[in-house]
Amino acid sequence: MNANTNVMGIVLAAGLGKRMKSKLHKVLHPVCGKPMLEHVLDALDAAGVGRKVVVVGHGADAVRGALGGRVEYALQAEQLGTGHAVRVAEPLLGAEDGVTIVVYGDTPLLTAQSLEGMLRLQRESGAAATLLTAAFDDPTGLGRIVRGADGGIERIVEEKDCDANERAIREINAGAYCFDNKKLFEALAQVKNDNKQGEYYLTDVIGIFRAAGLAVQGYCTADADEAFGVNDRVALAEAERLMRARINRAHLLGGVTIVDPAATYIDAGVTIGADTVVYPGTTLRGATHIGEGCAIGPNTDILNSTVADEAVVKHSVLDKAVVGPRTTVGPFANLRPGTRLGSDVKIGDFVEIKSATIDDRSKVSHLAYVGDARVGKDVNIGCGVITVNYDGFSKFETVIEDEAFVGSNVNLVAPVKIGKGAFVVAGSTITQDVGEDDFAIARERQTTKKGYAKTLKARLKAQKNR
Ligand code: UD1
Ligand code: CA
Numbered sequence: 519m520n521a522n523t524n525v526m527g528i529v530l531a532a533g534l535g536k537r538m539k540s541k542l543h544k545v546l547h548p549v550c551g552k553p554m555l556e557h558v559l560d561a562l563d564a565a566g567v568g569r570k571v572v573v574v575g576h577g578a579d580a581v582r583g584a585l586g587g588r589v590e591y592a593l594q595a596e597q598l599g600t601g602h603a604v605r606v607a608e609p610l611l612g613a614e615d616g617v618t619i620v621v622y623g624d625t626p627l628l629t630a631q632s633l634e635g636m637l638r639l640q641r642e643s644g645a646a647a648t649l650l651t652a653a654f655d656d657p658t659g660l661g662r663i664v665r666g667a668d669g670g671i672e673r674i675v676e677e678k679d680c681d682a683n684e685r686a687i688r689e690i691n692a693g694a695y696c697f698d699n700k701k702l703f704e705a706l707a708q709v710k711n712d713n714k715q716g717e718y719y720l721t722d723v724i725g726i727f728r729a730a731g732l733a734v735q736g737y738c739t740a741d742a743d744e745a746f747g748v749n750d751r752v753a754l755a756e757a758e759r760l761m762r763a764r765i766n767r768a769h770l771l772g773g774v775t776i777v778d779p780a781a782t783y784i785d786a787g788v789t790i791g792a793d794t795v796v797y798p799g800t801t802l803r804g805a806t807h808i809g810e811g812c813a814i815g816p817n818t819d820i821l822n823s824t825v826a827d828e829a830v831v832k833h834s835v836l837d838k839a840v841v842g843p844r845t846t847v848g849p850f851a852n853l854r855p856g857t858r859l860g861s862d863v864k865i866g867d868f869v870e871i872k873s874a875t876i877d878d879r880s881k882v883s884h885l886a887y888v889g890d891a892r893v894g895k896d897v898n899i900g901c902g903v904i905t906v907n908y909d910g911f912s913k914f915e916t917v918i919e920d921e922a923f924v925g926s927n928v929n930l931v932a933p934v935k936i937g938k939g940a941f942v943v944a945g946s947t948i949t950q951d952v953g954e955d956d957f958a959i960a961r962e963r964q965t966t967k968k969g970y971a972k973t974l975k976a977r978l979k980a981q982k983n984r
Contacts, residue, residue: 524616532575599717
């Protein structure tokens with residue numbers, strides 16, 4: 519095997535995952551926002567794997583729907599064991615020369631670094647197989663690595679088939695393997711199901727190789743979490759915790775301050791620039807990108823949004839929003855899909871924005887709803903302003919041009935346009951366009967009765983005492 523060796527991948531994902539008690543197929547459950555199966559596939563991609571075959575069975579359609587054309591599929595109609603599962607990929611890969619990595623779809627913490635290390639060892643040693651092992655204090659449920667007198671790996675024994683001595687072995691099979699492709703399928707043809715579970719075990723290939731005098735290498739990972747398999751929701755929560763710690767650590771090392779990593783939830787794939795500070799209770803999800811020098815949180819939920827450098831977002835919710843540089847958001851703002859804020863914008867407390875562009879230096883400081891709107895530069899939108907964008911059937915647009923001033927508690931009944939530099943008086947209900955530099959007032963004129971409050975109070979008091 520050399521650097522140009524053909525490297526293929528097989529991911530086993532045909533099992534039912536019954537203990538998840540879920541309508542969603544086990545390997546599609548997200549860990550830090552990304553399905554377990556995608557974590558595994560991303561690791562394979564990062565390790566330079568070419569053709570990838572996912573073995574599907576239970577939930578095959580859901581898995582195909584989630585991954586689409588990214589991989590090839592082999593159908594394992596009946597789940598007869600992991601060895602049988604790999605064999606169903608033979609029609610696709612059996613004729614190839616090269617190395618095949620086999621992994622399980624329920625081990626999301628497996629890293630590309632380990633796969634690369636295994637490939638390197640396989641390449642250097644010329645072994646028939648290299649497998650990932652780890653030392654566990656409590657190896658319950660996992661296959662044990664049996665080593666011979668010379669220290670070499672002899673075979674793997676599944677826990678259910680262990681005798682007392684084997685059960686005491688701490689070194690376990692982490693469930694990731696590099697195989698010489700041709701030798702793998704030759705050996706699989708010899709695997710029998712004469713074990714406690716009546717299954718065809720992939721792990722038996724190791725003993726078959728050794729019996730044939732072929733070399734098998736162990737690649738021991740220091741990070742035992744890599745072998746962590748998810749079988750129920752307790753394990754899912756634990757995998758999430760481990761992955762979260764990994765993600766946060768990478769951001770910390772990348773120059774991001776996370777005040778309390780235990781209370782900060784960042785999805786895989788989120789990017790954050792250096793010198794940004796993330797305060798507790800913050801959730802950054804999906805395709806979210808945060809610039810440098812920002813202050814995010816506390817208690818902020820950002821989904822699929824982009825926040826530019828030096829922006830401040832506190833106690834707020836953002837969904838598919840774009841926030842420009844030095845713009846401040848919150849506390850208690852709700853930026854819904856289609857919000858686009860320019861630079862140096864101010865969005866204050868209890869402001870909701872949806873499908874609206876708010877250009878540079880404009881302010882919406884308090885208690886407002888701006889929806890289906892285009893707001894220009896240097897606009898002031900007063901407290902309590904509402905774009906009345908919906909008549910119960912259709913949505914209409916509001917346009918507010920540069921330097922306009924919209925006073926407090928104004929209703930802008932869309933479709934309507936406020937021209938450049940126009941002034942709308944507080945409390946107005948605007949139903950017609952206001953031209954450039956015009957002044958609009960649309961409210962009842964006030965009447966004040968001189969001294970009448972005193973008269974009224976005296977009369978009411980007399981009534982009460984009667
Ligand atoms: C397996 C290993 C064990 C290892 C452990 C690491 C075998 C026999 N044992 O045990 O040595 O320590 O993983 O986590 O391989 N699957 C199929 N088709 C099948 C059976 C399983 O696609 O017929 C898939 C499952 O969906 C799952 C994966 O293979 O994603 C592993 O199967 P599972 O039954 O969970 O194996 P373990 O008992 O965990
Ligand atoms: Ca498992």
